[in-house]
Amino acid sequence: MSLTVGIDSGSTATKGVLLEGSTLLRRFLCPTPFRPALAIEQAWHELSDDLAERPFLTLTGYGRQLVDFADKQVTEISCHGLGARLLMADTRTVIDIGGQDSKVIQLDEDGNLTDFLMNDKCAAGTGRFLDVISRTLGASAEQLDALVAGVEPHAITSMCTVFAESEVISLRSAGVAPEAILAGVINAMARRSANFISRLTSQGPVLFTGGVSHCQAFTRMLSSHLGADVNTHPDAQFAGAIGAALIGQRQRGR
Ligand code: ADP
Numbered sequence: 422m423s424l425t426v427g428i429d430s431g432s433t434a435t436k437g438v439l440l441e442g443s444t445l446l447r448r449f450l451c452p453t454p455f456r457p458a459l460a461i462e463q464a465w466h467e468l469s470d471d472l473a474e475r476p477f478l479t480l481t482g483y484g485r486q487l488v489d490f491a492d493k494q495v496t497e498i499s500c501h502g503l504g505a506r507l508l509m510a511d512t513r514t515v516i517d518i519g520g521q522d523s524k525v526i527q528l529d530e531d532g533n534l535t536d537f538l539m540n541d542k543c544a545a546g547t548g549r550f551l552d553v554i555s556r557t558l559g560a561s562a563e564q565l566d567a568l569v570a571g572v573e574p575h576a577i578t579s580m581c582t583v584f585a586e587s588e589v590i591s592l593r594s595a596g597v598a599p600e601a602i603l604a605g606v607i608n609a610m611a612r613r614s615a616n617f618i619s620r621l622t623s624q625g626p627v628l629f630t631g632g633v634s635h636c637q638a639f640t641r642m643l644s645s646h647l648g649a650d651v652n653t654h655p656d657a658q659f660a661g662a663i664g665a666a667l668i669g670q671r672q673r674g675r
Contacts, residue, residue: 424476426468427665430484433520437464440666457484479665500664505628506532508654513624518633520548525618544582548633554606558599574604615646630660
């Protein structure tokens with residue numbers, strides 16, 4: 422079976438996979454640097470190093486046009502649905518929340534795309550919002566679950582990233598526990614995401630992908646605001662890269 426590589430050059434993180442059939446043989450993940458092409462080159466090098474033959478390379482994501490050695494370039498929307506179905510075969514709705522955008526994608530029973538919505542105009546409702554607020558409080562996004570476990574969320578009223586940052590600073594100086602502020606921020610963002618997602622008629626089963634899907638507290642709150650089960654997968658941040666590698670397989674099969 423032929424090997425394919427998919428690389429997703431995202432605004433915040435660069436992800437890549439080496440795929441054989443439906444098995445992920447290698448994974449690559451790094452923050453997208455000042456020059457995104459450098460991360461694409463590094464990903465390609467690490468994923469295709471030592472192989473007997475050159476794998477087919479498909480690029481997706483914001484930076485997909487930045488290098489000239491790819492065999493194919495595809496949009497993220499076409500990749501995410503395919504990647505999600507490899508991670509959870511009966512997925513009908515994909516919710517993807519990354520560093521600077523969020524999207525919701527609907528699939529029919531056979532996995533074909535039927536509808537999608539994308540929000541890339543506003544940082545609120547994306548990983549950027551969580552990153553900025555966590556940093557304001559001196560925490561990192563990776564620490565969120567440990568910090569907010571069992572904590573009652575404090576109400577947050579501002580959803581604009583800039584105003585929320587100053588609200589968080591005021592709350593902290595008023596003596597509100599930083600854990601309760603963080604839980605409140607996650608809850609406010611989950612409510613906002615649920616409103617966005619509800620603009621498409623939701624169909625289950627739902628798979629949550631993108632970097633923010635690592636945050637279990639956010640996933641729980643999103644599920645509660647949506648009133649629906651929300652599934653995640655340890656490889657969910659790679660969904661776009663997996664979809665790109667699957668498109669490469671189809672191309673090779675022709
Ligand atoms: P993009 O494709 O837009 O570059 P990704 O889907 O790779 O974005 O996700 C990157 C985002 O995921 C970043 O904003 C990062 O802070 C966030 N992220 C990564 N791990 C976690 C975590 N454990 N909790 C919350 N957010 C996380």
